[in-house]
Amino acid sequence: MKAEKDKIVSLHYTLTDDGGVTLDSSRGREPLSYLHGHGNIIRGLEAALEGNEAGFSSSVQVVPADGYGEYNPQAVFEVPREQFPPNETIQVGMQVQGESPDGVLNFTVLAVNEKGVVLDANHPMAGKNLNFEVEVLEVRDATAQELSHGHVHPHGHDH
Structure with missing residues (x-):
């Protein structure tokens, strides 16, 4: 059976940056399982897996446009300190959330x-x-x- 729309694909992966530093891996954990063709993984990886069967292994490089997008310097901005709780410690590198008309957004400090x-x-x-x-x-x-939920249920869970 081939990886194509409406199939469940289970795989192991290791993700590294261009310097060879491991950013994430499923090795030693449960495999990643996803519903193919429904945008549940990044576009470039899903495209590389299209049409492949169990046993396929490969090195795949996903460029920014097919991954998490190009870096947008205009998405960096300053907000007044008083928009945060006064007793909250804010540190460089931490993730914070904010609300927008489109829902919750994540930001890096x-x-x-x-x-x-x-x-x-x-x-x-x-x-x-x-x-x-x-x-x-x-x-x-x-x-x-x-199929009706648009994602995999690896242990047959029900909503």
Whole structure:
């Protein structure tokens, strides 16, 4: 069976940056399982897995446009310090959330000063090549429930 729309694909992966530093890996954990063709993993990796069967293994480089997007310097901005609770410790590198008309947004704190907090709305991996070592372990038909929910239920869970 091939990885194609409406199939459940299970795989092991290791993700590294261009310097070879491991950013994430499923090795030693449960494999990643996803519903193919429904945007549940980054576009570039899903495209590279399209049409492959269990046993497929490969090195896949996903460029920013097919991963988390290009880095947008205009997504960096400063907000007044008083928009944060007065007793909350804000540190460089921490993730904070804010609300917008489109829902909850995540930001990375780049700098903190007396006047404000500099936030970055880019995804932490925006602008980076993503280098995957992948091994497809299984491809199966999705259940009717998985198709109706748009995601995998690895242990048959019900909502």
